[in-house]
Amino acid sequence: MNLVYCKYLMSIDDKKLAEILLQENYLTEEIIKQAEERSVTSKKTLFADLLDQNILSKDLIGQAIAESFGISYSDLNSHQPSKEDVLKIPEEFAKEHRCVFLKENEETKQVTITTDDPTQELATGLASLFPDKQVIITYSLGEDIDTAFFNYQKTLDTRFSKIIESKRHIAPEILQQIFEDAFIFHASDIHFEPRPKEVVIRFRVDGVLH
Known part of the structure; x- marks a missing residue:
């Protein structure tokens, strides 16, 4: 198996994000300085401030981060992988290494995996999961990776049944599961x-009640 990736991606704090956006010519020093000053006053992250001020979109920020590490950007928000594809990587491995299966090209024998944290440890595990395949690593935003992980979730009624069977903190745990799903669906x-x-539980997403 050949692994195509470039650099180790650490967690990106405000300072690192500012450096990336400046280095990749997405923002000027003046705009970054103004955003940093606002974020200190509002106690928001630089990422949040840039979004709130409509200076950059999430995708542009994600693209800048990906470019800084020599990795292509995958927009999971607009191009969500199917549940069938996501499940091609075992849940435990996927969540430990923060990675999601995107697609496979049978002709070129390539599979594309996206992550918000590509590490050397990823290579060893992927070698056993996709033998004789060239694995291409791309970058996606962490919140989009988390949304893709929802495909590993059991249905709410299945989770409710397990909570009830456990006979421990039934109400709080059921509410926690509901809130988690609402967050993932951006309800x-x-x-x-x-x-x-x-009791039927419904979420309103993008103005539509499901």
Whole structure:
């Protein structure tokens, strides 16, 4: 197996992000300085300030980070992998190494894996998962990686059943599962609809109640 990647990607703090955006010519020193001053006052991260001020989009920031490490950027928000593809990487490995299966090209024998933290440890595991394949590593934003991980989740009713069987902190744990799903789906609100023998839980996403 050949592994195509460039550099070890550390967690990116405000200082590192500012350096990347300046180095990759996405922002000028003046704009970065103004954003840093605002973020100190508002106690927001530089990333959040740039989004709030509509200076850069998430995708542009992700692209800048990817370019700084010599890795292509994969927009998981607009091009979400199917559940079938995500499950090609075992859950434990995927969450430990923060990686998601994107696609496979049978003709070239290449598979594309995206991550927000490509490390040397990733190579060894992928070699056993995809023998005789060339693995191409791309970069995606951490929150989009987390959203893709939702494909590993069991349905809410299945998780509820396990919580009830455990007989421990039933109500808090059920609410925690609901809130986690709402967060992953970017739901604006949660609806609890009582029925004679059940309660239907619905999320409003992009103005539509599901």
